[in-house]
Amino acid sequence: MKSFFLPLFTAGLLGCAVATPTVQAAELRVMSSGGFTAAYKLLGPRFTQSTGNTLDTILGPSMGKSPEAIPNRLERGEPADVVIMVGYALDDLIKQGKVIPGSRVELADSRIGMSVRDGAAKPDISSVAALKDTLLHARSIAYSDSASGVYIERELFKRLGIEDQVKGKAKMIPKIPVASVVANGDYEVGFQQVSELLPVPGASFVGKIPESVQSVTRYAAGIPVGAPHPQEAKALLDYLASPAAQADVRSTGMDSVTTH
Numbered sequence: 001m002k003s004f005f006l007p008l009f010t011a012g013l014l015g016c017a018v019a020t021p022t023v024q025a026a027e028l029r030v031m032s033s034g035g036f037t038a039a040y041k042l043l044g045p046r047f048t049q050s051t052g053n054t055l056d057t058i059l060g061p062s063m064g065k066s067p068e069a070i071p072n073r074l075e076r077g078e079p080a081d082v083v084i085m086v087g088y089a090l091d092d093l094i095k096q097g098k099v100i101p102g103s104r105v106e107l108a109d110s111r112i113g114m115s116v117r118d119g120a121a122k123p124d125i126s127s128v129a130a131l132k133d134t135l136l137h138a139r140s141i142a143y144s145d146s147a148s149g150v151y152i153e154r155e156l157f158k159r160l161g162i163e164d165q166v167k168g169k170a171k172m173i174p175k176i177p178v179a180s181v182v183a184n185g186d187y188e189v190g191f192q193q194v195s196e197l198l199p200v201p202g203a204s205f206v207g208k209i210p211e212s213v214q215s216v217t218r219y220a221a222g223i224p225v226g227a228p229h230p231q232e233a234k235a236l237l238d239y240l241a242s243p244a245a246q247a248d249v250r251s252t253g254m255d256s257v258t259t260h
Contacts, residue, residue: 025052026229028236031070032084033062034146034177035110035193036219038252040084040240047239053232061146062086066175074098080224081233084240086147087218094222103223103234105241108254110217112148113194115179115203122206123189128213132160134189141170142178142187144196149173151215152191159213179203193217194253218257 032040037059044055058078060068062085067073070085071093083090083099084107093099114125114134123134135141135157143149149172157163157170173181173190182190183202190203197205208214221240223233239245246256 026232027054028081030057030082031080034196036084038195039249042248062089081227081229084221087220090220099222105237106257107219108249110193110254111208113208114206115190115197128210138189140187142173142190144178144192145172145174147217148193198253
């Protein structure tokens with residue numbers, strides 16, 4: 001299979017960020033969920049350039065009922081060398097014996113933000129009261145089917161005391177980026193992790209929701225039991241979690257974890 005990466009980086013960009021190249025290059029199959037994807041697209045080509053190991057990447061949510069979801073792929077027996085996903089969903093896979101416990105690395109923290117269609121006025125969400133007012137006056141509200149959307153649906157609306165008022169106009173969007181349905185005008189405002197909102201054309205990022213009602217999602221990665229290339233997979237995880245990777249991680253709207 002071909003990777004979606006097209007490495008155009010020179011060795012000079014890499015410094016000593018990645019381990020010494022392996023003697024025989026391997027093709028690593030990586031299953032990655034949306035929140036860390038933008039950072040991964042920056043970092044993956046550098047790993048490939050330095051090690052010669054190529055990355056065959058499959059994208060899918062960290063949870064849910066869709067066949068593309070990473071747990072469902074593993075349940076069907078699809079092979080993988082690395083899984084990158086929401087931390088607590090990875091913990092579930094470790095408990096189920098599907099991911100090697102000692103292989104887990106912490107990658108980044110992701111916060112929830114809001115977007116509107118390009119050209120639309122950007123509502124105020126700088127305070128809890130302003131966020132509540134924006135949601136009450138929005139004609140329609142979209143949120144994701146992954147960790148951020150689960151929090152919004154089950155907790156945020158209740159915490160704001162507006163669950164009944166928004167029930168008829170708020171909808172969970174499966175599989176696709178939330179900002180895409182905002183960009184095409186189907187929904188007035190959309191909520192998802194910032195790193196998933198920023199890359200979508202046609203939608204403008206408004207800002208993060210207030211910290212007092214924020215939900216921080218930790219992204220982590222691990223090596224599935226029976227991975228074809230566990231040694232090379234560990235080298236990839238070490239690089240993604242390294243201090244050298246943090247500037248790229250932060251550039252995509254994510255926050256470095258406190259251990260770095």
